[in-house]
Amino acid sequence: MPSSAPSPAAGGSRSAPRVLLVAAPLMARSGVYRSTHDLVAEARGRGLDWRAVVGLRPTARGTVATTPGVREVTVRAHGRAVVDEVAGLVTSAPEADAADVVVTLVTQSDVALARLRRHGSTPWVAWVRGLPWPAPGEQARLRRVALRLVEGRALRGADDVWATTPVLADEVARARRPHLVPAGIRLSARSSWGEAATPLVWAARFDVDKRPAAFVELAARAGVPGRLHGQGPLEDRLRASLPDGVTMPGWVDPARLWDDAGLFVGTASREAFGRSAVEAAAAGVPVLLGDSYGAAPLLVTDPDLRRRFVLPVGEPDRWLSAVRDLTADRALRRTVSDHVAANASLLSVGASVDAVVDRLSRLGITAAAR
Incomplete structure:
Protein backbone atom coordinates (compact mmCIF):
# COMPACT_ATOMS: atom_id res chain seq x y z
CA MET A 1 0.00 0.00 0.00
CA ILE A 185 18.84 15.40 18.29
CA ARG A 186 16.08 17.92 17.98
CA LEU A 187 17.39 20.50 20.40
CA SER A 188 14.99 21.86 22.98
CA ALA A 189 15.29 25.20 24.70
CA ARG A 190 17.69 25.28 27.61
CA SER A 191 15.79 24.99 30.88
CA SER A 192 18.54 24.49 33.47
CA TRP A 193 21.56 26.48 34.55
CA GLY A 194 22.55 24.08 37.31
CA GLU A 195 20.21 25.54 39.93
CA ALA A 196 18.90 22.17 41.18
CA ALA A 197 21.23 19.70 42.89
CA THR A 198 18.77 16.80 42.72
CA PRO A 199 17.18 14.52 41.69
CA LEU A 200 19.70 12.36 39.88
CA VAL A 201 18.08 11.20 36.63
CA TRP A 202 18.82 8.05 34.60
CA ALA A 203 17.15 7.26 31.26
CA ALA A 204 17.85 4.16 29.17
CA ARG A 205 16.80 0.57 28.59
CA PHE A 206 16.70 -1.54 31.75
CA ASP A 207 19.33 -4.02 30.62
CA VAL A 208 22.65 -5.39 31.83
CA ASP A 209 24.88 -3.12 29.75
CA LYS A 210 23.04 0.03 30.90
CA ARG A 211 23.72 -0.84 34.57
CA PRO A 212 20.60 0.65 36.19
CA ALA A 213 21.40 -1.11 39.47
CA ALA A 214 24.64 0.88 39.65
CA PHE A 215 22.59 4.08 39.47
CA VAL A 216 20.29 2.89 42.26
CA GLU A 217 23.28 2.02 44.45
CA LEU A 218 24.92 5.38 43.72
CA ALA A 219 21.83 7.36 44.69
CA ALA A 220 21.44 5.31 47.86
CA ARG A 221 25.09 5.77 48.88
CA ALA A 222 24.93 9.50 48.18
CA GLY A 223 21.68 9.79 50.13
CA VAL A 224 19.97 11.81 47.39
CA PRO A 225 16.74 11.25 45.43
CA GLY A 226 16.99 9.51 42.08
CA ARG A 227 14.68 8.70 39.19
CA LEU A 228 14.96 6.04 36.49
CA HIS A 229 13.12 6.28 33.16
CA GLY A 230 12.92 3.40 30.72
CA GLN A 231 11.78 -0.16 30.19
CA GLY A 232 13.45 -3.50 29.67
CA PRO A 233 14.10 -6.98 31.05
CA LEU A 234 15.46 -5.83 34.43
CA GLU A 235 12.47 -3.61 35.19
CA ASP A 236 10.56 -5.90 37.56
CA ARG A 237 13.68 -6.89 39.51
CA LEU A 238 14.68 -3.26 39.97
CA ARG A 239 11.22 -2.13 41.00
CA ALA A 240 11.04 -4.84 43.66
CA SER A 241 14.17 -3.62 45.44
CA LEU A 242 14.14 0.19 45.15
CA PRO A 243 15.44 2.03 48.22
CA ASP A 244 13.62 5.02 49.66
CA GLY A 245 14.03 8.10 47.52
CA VAL A 246 14.52 6.30 44.20
CA THR A 247 11.54 6.04 41.84
CA MET A 248 10.75 4.46 38.47
CA PRO A 249 7.99 6.51 36.81
CA GLY A 250 8.50 4.96 33.35
CA TRP A 251 8.99 6.93 30.16
CA VAL A 252 7.47 10.38 30.01
CA ASP A 253 7.16 12.89 27.21
CA PRO A 254 10.76 13.74 26.22
CA ALA A 255 9.91 17.43 26.43
CA ARG A 256 9.26 17.01 30.18
CA LEU A 257 12.02 14.56 31.05
CA TRP A 258 14.48 17.20 32.27
CA ASP A 259 12.10 19.77 33.75
CA ASP A 260 13.23 19.31 37.37
CA ALA A 261 16.40 17.25 36.89
CA GLY A 262 19.43 18.03 39.01
CA LEU A 263 22.05 15.80 37.34
CA PHE A 264 21.96 13.28 34.51
CA VAL A 265 23.88 10.14 35.48
CA GLY A 266 24.75 7.67 32.71
CA THR A 267 26.09 4.42 34.16
CA ALA A 268 26.15 2.31 30.97
CA SER A 269 29.18 0.16 30.22
CA ARG A 270 28.29 0.28 26.50
CA GLU A 271 26.55 3.27 24.92
CA ALA A 272 27.14 3.92 21.24
CA PHE A 273 25.85 7.51 21.35
CA GLY A 274 23.78 8.39 24.39
CA ARG A 275 20.79 10.34 23.14
CA SER A 276 19.40 10.92 26.63
CA ALA A 277 22.74 12.34 27.78
CA VAL A 278 22.80 14.74 24.82
CA GLU A 279 19.19 15.79 25.44
CA ALA A 280 19.93 16.42 29.11
CA ALA A 281 23.05 18.42 28.24
CA ALA A 282 21.14 20.47 25.66
CA ALA A 283 18.63 21.33 28.37
CA GLY A 284 21.54 22.50 30.54
CA VAL A 285 21.45 19.59 33.00
CA PRO A 286 24.98 18.77 34.26
CA VAL A 287 26.03 15.25 33.25
CA LEU A 288 28.09 12.49 34.85
CA LEU A 289 28.93 9.76 32.33
CA GLY A 290 30.72 6.47 31.94
CA ASP A 291 33.77 6.68 29.70
CA SER A 292 32.25 4.26 27.18
CA TYR A 293 29.53 6.77 26.19
CA GLY A 294 29.97 7.64 22.53
CA ALA A 295 28.82 11.19 23.17
CA ALA A 296 31.04 11.73 26.22
CA PRO A 297 34.06 13.18 24.36
CA LEU A 298 31.69 15.37 22.35
CA LEU A 299 29.88 16.76 25.39
CA VAL A 300 32.75 17.05 27.87
CA THR A 301 35.72 18.54 26.04
CA ASP A 302 37.47 20.32 28.93
CA PRO A 303 40.28 18.04 30.23
CA ASP A 304 39.66 18.82 33.91
CA LEU A 305 35.90 18.34 33.67
CA ARG A 306 36.42 15.13 31.70
CA ARG A 307 38.75 13.79 34.40
CA ARG A 308 36.17 14.50 37.10
CA PHE A 309 32.90 13.67 35.37
CA VAL A 310 33.63 11.08 32.65
CA LEU A 311 34.56 8.03 34.68
CA PRO A 312 35.37 4.33 34.36
CA VAL A 313 32.33 2.29 35.35
CA GLY A 314 34.38 0.06 37.65
CA GLU A 315 35.31 2.82 40.11
CA PRO A 316 32.17 3.47 42.21
CA ASP A 317 33.98 5.60 44.80
CA ARG A 318 34.94 8.14 42.12
CA TRP A 319 31.30 8.28 41.02
CA LEU A 320 30.21 8.90 44.59
CA SER A 321 32.76 11.70 44.95
CA ALA A 322 31.59 13.26 41.68
CA VAL A 323 27.95 13.23 42.80
CA ARG A 324 28.86 14.75 46.14
CA ASP A 325 30.98 17.46 44.48
CA LEU A 326 28.19 18.42 42.08
CA THR A 327 25.32 18.32 44.56
CA ALA A 328 27.27 20.42 47.07
CA ASP A 329 28.56 23.14 44.71
CA ARG A 330 26.12 25.27 42.74
CA ALA A 331 28.91 27.18 40.98
CA LEU A 332 30.42 23.90 39.77
CA ARG A 333 27.03 22.77 38.50
CA ARG A 334 26.70 26.04 36.58
CA THR A 335 30.16 25.55 35.04
CA VAL A 336 29.31 22.02 33.90
CA SER A 337 25.86 23.11 32.74
CA ASP A 338 27.26 25.90 30.55
CA HIS A 339 29.97 23.64 29.14
CA VAL A 340 27.79 20.70 28.14
CA ALA A 341 24.94 22.89 26.88
CA ALA A 342 27.32 24.68 24.51
CA ASN A 343 28.72 21.39 23.18
CA ALA A 344 25.30 19.78 22.84
CA SER A 345 24.19 22.70 20.67
CA LEU A 346 26.54 21.35 17.98
CA LEU A 347 24.82 17.94 17.95
CA SER A 348 21.57 18.95 16.27
Missing part, protein backbone atom coordinates in the same frame (compact mmCIF):
# COMPACT_ATOMS: atom_id res chain seq x y z
CA PRO A 2 1.54 3.35 -0.99
CA SER A 3 2.53 5.78 1.72
CA SER A 4 -0.14 8.36 2.45
CA ALA A 5 2.48 10.93 3.42
CA PRO A 6 2.35 14.19 1.49
CA SER A 7 5.01 14.97 -1.04
CA PRO A 8 8.02 16.83 0.33
CA ALA A 9 7.91 20.58 0.31
CA ALA A 10 9.01 22.41 -2.77
CA GLY A 11 12.54 23.69 -2.83
CA GLY A 12 14.55 20.46 -2.61
CA SER A 13 17.28 19.94 -5.16
CA ARG A 14 16.24 17.88 -8.19
CA SER A 15 19.53 15.99 -7.91
CA ALA A 16 19.11 15.19 -4.21
CA PRO A 17 18.61 11.43 -3.77
CA ARG A 18 15.42 9.94 -2.43
CA VAL A 19 16.44 8.40 0.88
CA LEU A 20 14.73 5.52 2.68
CA LEU A 21 15.66 4.84 6.31
CA VAL A 22 14.92 1.33 7.58
CA ALA A 23 14.87 0.58 11.31
CA ALA A 24 13.51 -2.85 12.24
CA PRO A 25 12.99 -4.34 14.70
CA LEU A 26 12.86 -1.77 17.50
CA MET A 27 12.11 -2.84 21.06
CA ALA A 28 10.93 0.59 22.22
CA ARG A 29 10.02 4.05 21.00
CA SER A 30 13.24 5.51 22.31
CA GLY A 31 16.58 6.52 20.78
CA VAL A 32 16.62 5.14 17.22
CA TYR A 33 12.84 5.52 16.92
CA ARG A 34 12.87 9.18 17.83
CA SER A 35 15.99 9.87 15.79
CA THR A 36 14.40 8.35 12.70
CA HIS A 37 11.34 10.58 13.02
CA ASP A 38 13.51 13.64 13.67
CA LEU A 39 15.75 12.99 10.64
CA VAL A 40 12.82 12.57 8.26
CA ALA A 41 11.04 15.65 9.62
CA GLU A 42 14.18 17.78 9.31
CA ALA A 43 15.00 16.58 5.79
CA ARG A 44 11.45 16.98 4.48
CA GLY A 45 11.31 20.43 6.02
CA ARG A 46 14.14 21.31 3.63
CA GLY A 47 12.28 19.89 0.65
CA LEU A 48 14.27 16.64 0.56
CA ASP A 49 12.46 13.39 -0.22
CA TRP A 50 13.31 11.26 2.79
CA ARG A 51 11.08 8.49 4.08
CA ALA A 52 11.35 5.76 6.69
CA VAL A 53 9.94 2.35 7.47
CA VAL A 54 10.06 1.59 11.19
CA GLY A 55 9.36 -1.93 12.45
CA LEU A 56 8.27 -2.12 16.09
CA ARG A 57 7.78 -5.05 18.42
CA PRO A 58 4.14 -5.45 19.55
CA THR A 59 5.28 -4.75 23.12
CA ALA A 60 7.16 -1.54 22.25
CA ARG A 61 6.39 1.26 24.66
CA GLY A 62 7.15 4.97 24.61
CA THR A 63 5.61 8.09 23.14
CA VAL A 64 4.13 7.54 19.67
CA ALA A 65 5.35 10.00 17.04
CA THR A 66 3.50 10.90 13.85
CA THR A 67 5.69 12.24 11.06
CA PRO A 68 4.85 12.64 7.35
CA GLY A 69 6.95 10.17 5.41
CA VAL A 70 7.41 7.70 8.28
CA ARG A 71 5.45 4.45 8.17
CA GLU A 72 5.34 2.16 11.19
CA VAL A 73 4.71 -1.57 11.03
CA THR A 74 4.74 -4.42 13.53
CA VAL A 75 7.55 -6.99 13.50
CA ARG A 76 6.68 -10.25 15.27
CA ALA A 77 9.34 -12.80 14.29
CA HIS A 78 12.32 -13.62 16.51
CA GLY A 79 15.67 -15.31 16.03
CA ARG A 80 16.75 -16.02 12.48
CA ALA A 81 13.19 -15.55 11.23
CA VAL A 82 13.24 -11.84 12.04
CA VAL A 83 15.78 -11.23 9.26
CA ASP A 84 13.43 -12.86 6.76
CA GLU A 85 10.53 -10.74 8.03
CA VAL A 86 12.56 -7.53 7.74
CA ALA A 87 13.75 -8.51 4.25
CA GLY A 88 10.14 -9.09 3.22
CA LEU A 89 9.18 -5.76 4.72
CA VAL A 90 11.74 -4.00 2.53
CA THR A 91 10.98 -5.86 -0.70
CA SER A 92 7.26 -5.15 -0.35
CA ALA A 93 7.69 -1.48 0.60
CA PRO A 94 6.68 1.04 -2.08
CA GLU A 95 9.12 3.44 -0.43
CA ALA A 96 11.96 1.08 -1.38
CA ASP A 97 10.90 1.02 -5.03
CA ALA A 98 11.11 4.83 -5.14
CA ALA A 99 14.36 5.19 -3.19
CA ASP A 100 17.75 6.10 -4.65
CA VAL A 101 19.51 4.85 -1.52
CA VAL A 102 18.48 2.71 1.45
CA VAL A 103 20.03 3.46 4.84
CA THR A 104 19.69 0.84 7.57
CA LEU A 105 19.80 1.83 11.23
CA VAL A 106 19.82 -1.45 13.21
CA THR A 107 21.73 -4.72 12.97
CA GLN A 108 18.91 -6.99 11.77
CA SER A 109 18.12 -4.51 9.01
CA ASP A 110 21.79 -4.58 7.97
CA VAL A 111 21.71 -8.37 7.66
CA ALA A 112 18.40 -8.29 5.77
CA LEU A 113 19.71 -5.77 3.23
CA ALA A 114 22.88 -7.79 2.75
CA ARG A 115 20.73 -10.79 1.81
CA LEU A 116 18.74 -8.69 -0.66
CA ARG A 117 21.73 -7.33 -2.56
CA ARG A 118 21.34 -9.86 -5.34
CA HIS A 119 17.79 -8.68 -6.01
CA GLY A 120 18.56 -5.11 -6.97
CA SER A 121 21.15 -2.44 -7.40
CA THR A 122 19.81 0.34 -5.17
CA PRO A 123 22.78 1.64 -3.16
CA TRP A 124 22.72 0.59 0.48
CA VAL A 125 24.40 2.26 3.45
CA ALA A 126 24.64 0.74 6.94
CA TRP A 127 24.48 3.60 9.45
CA VAL A 128 25.60 1.93 12.67
CA ARG A 129 23.93 3.74 15.57
CA GLY A 130 24.33 1.12 18.27
CA LEU A 131 27.02 -1.38 19.16
CA PRO A 132 26.45 -4.12 16.58
CA TRP A 133 27.46 -7.16 18.64
CA PRO A 134 27.34 -8.18 22.30
CA ALA A 135 30.24 -7.48 24.62
CA PRO A 136 31.97 -10.31 26.52
CA GLY A 137 29.72 -11.54 29.31
CA GLU A 138 26.46 -10.29 27.77
CA GLN A 139 25.76 -13.52 25.87
CA ALA A 140 27.31 -16.96 25.48
CA ARG A 141 30.67 -16.89 23.70
CA LEU A 142 29.57 -18.98 20.71
CA ARG A 143 26.56 -16.75 20.13
CA ARG A 144 28.70 -13.60 20.39
CA VAL A 145 31.13 -14.96 17.82
CA ALA A 146 28.30 -15.98 15.49
CA LEU A 147 26.60 -12.59 15.71
CA ARG A 148 29.88 -10.79 15.04
CA LEU A 149 30.53 -12.94 11.98
CA VAL A 150 27.03 -12.37 10.58
CA GLU A 151 27.01 -8.61 11.14
CA GLY A 152 30.62 -8.25 9.99
CA ARG A 153 29.80 -10.01 6.72
CA ALA A 154 26.79 -7.74 6.26
CA LEU A 155 28.81 -4.57 6.84
CA ARG A 156 31.45 -5.65 4.37
CA GLY A 157 28.73 -6.02 1.73
CA ALA A 158 27.33 -2.49 2.11
CA ASP A 159 28.18 0.30 -0.33
CA ASP A 160 29.21 2.46 2.62
CA VAL A 161 29.26 2.15 6.41
CA TRP A 162 28.77 5.06 8.81
CA ALA A 163 29.22 5.34 12.56
CA THR A 164 27.86 8.10 14.77
CA THR A 165 30.81 8.62 17.15
CA PRO A 166 34.56 7.95 17.26
CA VAL A 167 33.99 5.45 20.10
CA LEU A 168 31.56 3.47 17.96
CA ALA A 169 33.75 3.80 14.87
CA ASP A 170 36.62 2.10 16.69
CA GLU A 171 34.35 -0.84 17.52
CA VAL A 172 32.88 -1.15 14.01
CA ALA A 173 36.36 -0.98 12.47
CA ARG A 174 36.90 -4.57 13.60
CA ALA A 175 34.70 -5.50 10.64
CA ARG A 176 35.10 -2.50 8.35
CA ARG A 177 36.42 1.04 8.74
CA PRO A 178 33.36 3.33 8.82
CA HIS A 179 32.93 6.97 7.85
CA LEU A 180 31.93 9.27 10.71
CA VAL A 181 28.39 10.64 10.23
CA PRO A 182 27.27 12.03 13.61
CA ALA A 183 23.86 11.46 15.10
CA GLY A 184 21.87 14.47 16.24
CA VAL A 349 19.49 16.84 13.93
CA GLY A 350 20.10 19.53 11.32
CA ALA A 351 23.85 18.96 11.52
CA SER A 352 23.23 15.23 11.17
CA VAL A 353 21.17 15.72 8.00
CA ASP A 354 23.92 17.99 6.65
CA ALA A 355 26.47 15.22 7.22
CA VAL A 356 24.30 12.64 5.44
CA VAL A 357 23.73 14.92 2.46
CA ASP A 358 27.45 15.65 2.22
CA ARG A 359 28.46 11.99 2.41
CA LEU A 360 25.91 10.88 -0.19
CA SER A 361 27.16 13.63 -2.49
CA ARG A 362 30.75 12.46 -2.04
CA LEU A 363 29.63 8.92 -2.88
CA GLY A 364 28.03 10.19 -6.08
CA ILE A 365 24.54 9.06 -5.08
CA THR A 366 21.97 11.33 -6.73
CA ALA A 367 18.35 11.13 -7.81
CA ALA A 368 17.79 8.62 -10.59
CA ALA A 369 15.42 9.41 -13.43
CA ARG A 370 12.00 7.83 -12.95
